[in-house]
Amino acid sequence: MSEKESLLTAQIIDNRRVAPAHFLMTVRLPLSFATPFPGQFVMIRNDECDGPLLARPLSVYGFQRQQDHAVMDLLYRVAGRGTSLFSRMMPGEELCFFGPLGKGFSVPTGVKRVLLVAGGVGVAPLIFLLHKGLLPAHGKGIIETIFYLGARTAELLTGLERLCGSCDLKICTDDGSRGYHGPVTGLLKHDIGGFDAGDTVIYACGPKPMVRAMGNLLQDAPIPCQVSLEERMACGLGACLGCAVAVRTGEGKTDYRRVCKDGPVFDLRDIVFTSPAGP
Amino acid sequence: MGPKNKQESHNSPCLAVAIGGLELKNPLMTASGTFGYGEEFAPFVALNRLGAVIVKGLSLEPRSGNPPPRIMETPSGMLNAVGLQNVGARAFIAEKLPFLRQYNVAVIANIFGETVEEYQRVAEILSGAKGIHGIEINISCPNVNKGGLAFGARPDAAAEVTEKVRGETDLPLLVKLTPNVTDITEVALAVEAAGADAVSLINTLTGMSVDIELRRPHLANITGGLSGPAIRPIALRMVWQVANAVKIPVVGIGGIMSAADALEFLITGASAVQIGTANFIRPAATMEILDGIVNYMIRHGIGDITELIGSLNTNQAGEG
Ligand SMILES: Cc1cc2nc3c(=O)[nH]c(=O)nc-3n(C[C@H](O)[C@H](O)[C@H](O)COP(=O)(O)OP(=O)(O)OC[C@H]3O[C@@H](n4cnc5c(N)ncnc54)[C@H](O)[C@@H]3O)c2cc1C
Ligand SMILES: Cc1cc2nc3c(=O)[nH]c(=O)nc-3n(C[C@H](O)[C@H](O)[C@H](O)COP(=O)(O)O)c2cc1C
Ligand code: FES
Numbered sequence: 325m326s327e328k329e330s331l332l333t334a335q336i337i338d339n340r341r342v343a344p345a346h347f348l349m350t351v352r353l354p355l356s357f358a359t360p361f362p363g364q365f366v367m368i369r370n371d372e373c374d375g376p377l378l379a380r381p382l383s384v385y386g387f388q389r390q391q392d393h394a395v396m397d398l399l400y401r402v403a404g405r406g407t408s409l410f411s412r413m414m415p416g417e418e419l420c421f422f423g424p425l426g427k428g429f430s431v432p433t434g435v436k437r438v439l440l441v442a443g444g445v446g447v448a449p450l451i452f453l454l455h456k457g458l459l460p461a462h463g464k465g466i467i468e469t470i471f472y473l474g475a476r477t478a479e480l481l482t483g484l485e486r487l488c489g490s491c492d493l494k495i496c497t498d499d500g501s502r503g504y505h506g507p508v509t510g511l512l513k514h515d516i517g518g519f520d521a522g523d524t525v526i527y528a529c530g531p532k533p534m535v536r537a538m539g540n541l542l543q544d545a546p547i548p549c550q551v552s553l554e555e556r557m558a559c560g561l562g563a564c565l566g567c568a569v570a571v572r573t574g575e576g577k578t579d580y581r582r583v584c585k586d587g588p589v590f591d592l593r594d595i596v597f598t599s600p601a602g603p
Numbered sequence: 604m605g606p607k608n609k610q611e612s613h614n615s616p617c618l619a620v621a622i623g624g625l626e627l628k629n630p631l632m633t634a635s636g637t638f639g640y641g642e643e644f645a646p647f648v649a650l651n652r653l654g655a656v657i658v659k660g661l662s663l664e665p666r667s668g669n670p671p672p673r674i675m676e677t678p679s680g681m682l683n684a685v686g687l688q689n690v691g692a693r694a695f696i697a698e699k700l701p702f703l704r705q706y707n708v709a710v711i712a713n714i715f716g717e718t719v720e721e722y723q724r725v726a727e728i729l730s731g732a733k734g735i736h737g738i739e740i741n742i743s744c745p746n747v748n749k750g751g752l753a754f755g756a757r758p759d760a761a762a763e764v765t766e767k768v769r770g771e772t773d774l775p776l777l778v779k780l781t782p783n784v785t786d787i788t789e790v791a792l793a794v795e796a797a798g799a800d801a802v803s804l805i806n807t808l809t810g811m812s813v814d815i816e817l818r819r820p821h822l823a824n825i826t827g828g829l830s831g832p833a834i835r836p837i838a839l840r841m842v843w844q845v846a847n848a849v850k851i852p853v854v855g856i857g858g859i860m861s862a863a864d865a866l867e868f869l870i871t872g873a874s875a876v877q878i879g880t881a882n883f884i885r886p887a888a889t890m891e892i893l894d895g896i897v898n899y900m901i902r903h904g905i906g907d908i909t910e911l912i913g914s915l916n917t918n919q920a921g922e923g
Contacts, residue, residue, distance in 0.1 A: 328646040331886050369884065377831055377884060378676050422647075422886060558674050558681060559883040563639035565659075565685045566674035579667055580688065585643075598670070 329561075330357055334368075334421035337395065339413055345402040346445065346482050347411045348385075351419065353394045360384040362453035363428030363552055363589045366396070367560040369420045370409055380406045381557050381584070383449040383529075384424060386486075387456075399448040399482060425560050426588050429453050429527055429550050431461060436523035439547075440491070441472045441508055441538065443530025447483040449552050450529055459490060470494060470515075474508030474530070477501050509537040521546040528552070528592070536597055549592035555583040562586075570596040616900040617907045618893075620654070620874050622852045623800025625737045625775040627654035627709055627875065630908060631865070631893050634856055634879030635660050635713035635739065635779075636685065637830075640699040641706075647886035652893060654875060655709040658695070660741050661729070662714070663721050665691035675812050675821040680831030680858070681880060682810050684824035687715060687744070692725045696732045704734040711737040711777065715744040719764050723771050730772040738774050740764065742794075743781040743806045755781040755806075758793035769798035777854060780804040780845070782834075787841050788848040795849045803854035803877060804845060805838045831880040832858040839871055846872025846913060860888070862895020872913040 334351040342348045360366075362384070369379035386397030402408050413419070429449075438458055440450045450471070458469055469491040475481045478501035487493050495503030496511050504511040508530070526549040528538050535551055542549055555567040562585030569587065571594045573579045578596050581587065618629035632655040638644055641656045650656065668688025675682045690698065692714070703710050712729045716722040722740065729735050742755030742764060754760045765778050778794040780787055782805040791802050807828025812821045820826075838857025846853045855873030859865050860881045868876045881888035896908075905911060 331647050376676055377679060377880075378681060379884060420885065556672055556674050556676075558683070558880075559637075559643075559886075561639070561643045561883075561886065563643040564637065564674070564683070564883055565668060565688045566683060568668065568671045568673055568685075568688075570670065580671075 328358060329423055329425060330354075331420075331422040332357075333418045334396075336413055336415050336417050336419065338415055339411070341411070342399070343480050343482050346480065347400055347402070349398045349400065349410065349413075351396050351398070351421065353396055353421075355389065355392065355394055357394050357396075358424055359389075360387050360396075360424035361428035362457045363449050364424040364426050365449075365560070365588060366398070366421060366423030366425065367557070368398075368410070370413060370417075371420045372417070373409060375409045376406045378558050379420065379422070379560065380410070381425075381560055383552070384452050385448040386452060399445060401445040422560070426584055427586065429457060429552075429589050431457050432525060432548075433465070434523060435466060435525045437468045437470070437519060437525075438466055439470050439472065439512070439519070439524065439526045441512060441526060441528040441530070443474045443508055443534035444476070444480065445482065446529035446531070446534070446552070447473060448529075450527055451483050451486050453527060454491060455486070468492065472496065472508045472512055474498075474534070507534065507537065509534060509541055513541055516541065516545050516547070519547060521548075525550070526592075535592075535595075539592055539595065539597055542592060550589050551592045551595070552588045553583050553590055553595075554588070557584055560584045570598065572596055614901065616897060616905060618896070620908060620912070622737075622854065622875055623775045623777070625655070625709060625711075625800075629654045629893060629896075630869065630873075630875035631889055631896075632657050632711070632854070632875060632877045633882060633889060634877035635741065637879040637882045640695070641703045642699070644882065644886055648889055650703075650706040650708050653708050653889060655711050655737070656703060657711040657713050657739055657877065658699070658703075659689050660687050660713045660715045661689050661692045661695050661725060662687065662716060663692060663724050663728075665689065665694060670823040672821060672823055673827075675827070677810070677812055677829065678833060680829050680833030682812060682822060682827035682829055683807070684822045684827035686824065692728045696729070700732060700734050709736040710734055711739050713739045713741055713779070714768075715741040717744065717747040719767050722764050723767050726768045726771040730774055735774065737777060738768070738772055739777040739779050739803060740768055741779050741806065743779070743783070753781055753783070755790060756784055758789045761790045762793040762797040765794040765797035765799050775800045777801045777803050779806055781806045782808050782837060782841055788844050791845045791849050795851050799851060801852040801854055801874075802845060802849065803856055805834065805841055805857050808834055808837065830858070832860055834858050835864060839867060842868055842873050843871050843915075859892070860884070862892045862899060865892050865896060866899055866911070869908070869911050870913070870915050872915065874912050
């Protein structure tokens with residue numbers, strides 16, 4: 325098994341709609357493909373059609389080795405032209421594929437309670453983390469895992485089938501069609517006071533407004549939080565410096581880090597938020 | 604090269620080219636800013652097979668670059684406003700160069716500054732470092748002493764920085780031209796006269812794109828540099844013009860994605876080519892292009908790549 329990233333042609337095994345504008349794609353990979361860590365991502369591109377120029381980053385949602393090959397699941401939302409073209413690809417078709425890339429989540433020792441906070445398709449890397457990083461540690465320290473899962477509306481909740489029974493699930497919808505009526509960060513705000521910062525860790529992934537709300541919410545609660553960020557990418561390899569995020573450095577200064585190489589997972593407290601309107 | 608050599612080379616054609624004193628095993632270089640410091644691509648590319656690696660632009664001090672968003676995809680291209688973020692010349696030598704030194708590949712340092720003096724200092728520092736085989740001056744940078752107008756925008760300013768850097772280094776000196784000018788041949792001739800060993804072109808074309816829902820520019824910097832296939836015909840035209848104007852070698856850059864694209868530039872008069880944005884899309888692009896050039900040469904019975912360079916036939920344009 326190689327520890328490095330590989331570049332290959334991956335064949336689509338399955339590509340199905342799981343919710344309005346949300347798709348689950350399964351691809352076949354050679355056994356030599358390095359086992360991805362939770363939070364890592366891959367870059368994919370359809371070379372066969374006149375699609376966008378740049379590859380698109382997608383988080384690993386599932387990965388399994390079989391006898392003579394490996395399979396990877398990707399859960400994606402149709403956000404624009406690139407993902408729309410992916411959604412129309414059929415089993416048997418091929419993708420230009422490279423990864424696994426970036427630094428994933430880490431599970432610190434001494435953690436008893438884990439909170440997973442997902443907005444929309446941000447559920448993908450967190451479910452992979454739950455299955456690959458957390459459930460194996462249950463009983464060996466972690467005693468409680470709570471999954472806060474939010475979506476705009478009930479029908480856009482994805483990944484439920486992989487969550488049932490494996491953790492304490494708290495559902496939130498913006499329109500109140502299921503579970504808590506409001507954003508995940510709203511429900512988390514109610515609960516946050518009851519957790520002990522000494523043995524709790526939070527993992528989060530979601531759209532920018534959610535990440536920003538997490539930043540505000542956790543300003544006063546000293547619970548550590550690892551967050552997976554999204555930024556437009558060209559190379560995904562750390563070479564183009566296009567995917568910059570502003571972070572606080574040790575000396576209290578602000579500097580840029582690459583989401584693709586230094587992240588996509590960052591300590592929420594290190595992130596410098598700029599005004600929602602831009603720079 | 605003797606005739607015997609030529610015959611033998613039909614199965615493994617000779618790809619070696621000389622760029623102003625720099626002997627390269629083949630004409631394929633990686634364009635500055637698109638290949639990091641080489642290390643990022645090592646899992647995908649046999650660095651020893653490249654003609655040269657041109658590293659991300661280096662300045663005297665480290666630079667943190669522009670605020671995000673820094674990139675935006677556009678039709679057949681991308682805009683970038685990275686803002687010349689880099690570790691600085693000294694940190695490059697200490698931290699990044701040792702990795703590249705392990706390989707048998709020419710390393711060209713791309714440099715920039717905000718004043719002529721800064722260019723000189725960077726060139727001086729890098730010339731003293733073991734494992735740097737050439738210097739490429741990026742003259743697209745704004746000159747703070749001239750109200751921010753790019754050094755490369757005017758022949759006299761371009762010539763001044765070339766001459767001053769020439770005085771600091773004995774390494775082969777490439778000057779990288781900006782396409783954001785009225786007549787690129789004037790600038791090319793000026794830097795040739797000022798001592799450049801070769802010119803490379805083109806750098807990115809300044810562009811812009813707007814989010815109509817928010818009525819905001821997509822890039823925090825408002826404007827950015829356009830690269831990728833969208834600029835290729837312009838780059839090729841400029842290579843054609845410059846190759847006909849100067850005597851020094853021309854290195855072609857701009858939207859080269861495939862062997863066919865690279866061959867277009869070589870035939871038009873480029874002695875070597877640089878691969879930029881293609882590295883992002885297919886990390887092994889340089890290897891595929893190299894293999895494609897070799898296959899083309901075998902298919903056409905060309906034993907030496909120099910036979911191809913500048914072989915464009917304009918007599919009966921469009922006909923066989
Ligand atoms: C590390 C990482 C992991 C990701 N994982 C997933 C995932 O598992 N599932 C999923 O559905 N999406 C994921 N994304 C987001 C996904 O990459 C974008 O939605 C996709 O690139 C949009 O491409 P497009 O051509 O469809 O849309 P475009 O037409 O390019 O853009 C449509 C909209 O999406 C925004 N956008 C473009 N690129 C990105 C980006 N890289 N990140 C966030 N927003 C973007 C644009 O600003 C625009 O508003 C991830 C992004 C990153 C950086
Ligand atoms: C993200 C990015 C960063 C770049 N950084 C530099 C740089 O530091 N110095 C430089 O001279 N050119 C830089 N360039 C320009 C490229 O080297 C090249 O001239 C240009 O992209 C056109 O070639 P292409 O279409 O093959 O990419 C950069 C281009 C891109 C896309
Ligand atoms: S996407 Fe190129 S450096 Fe991150």
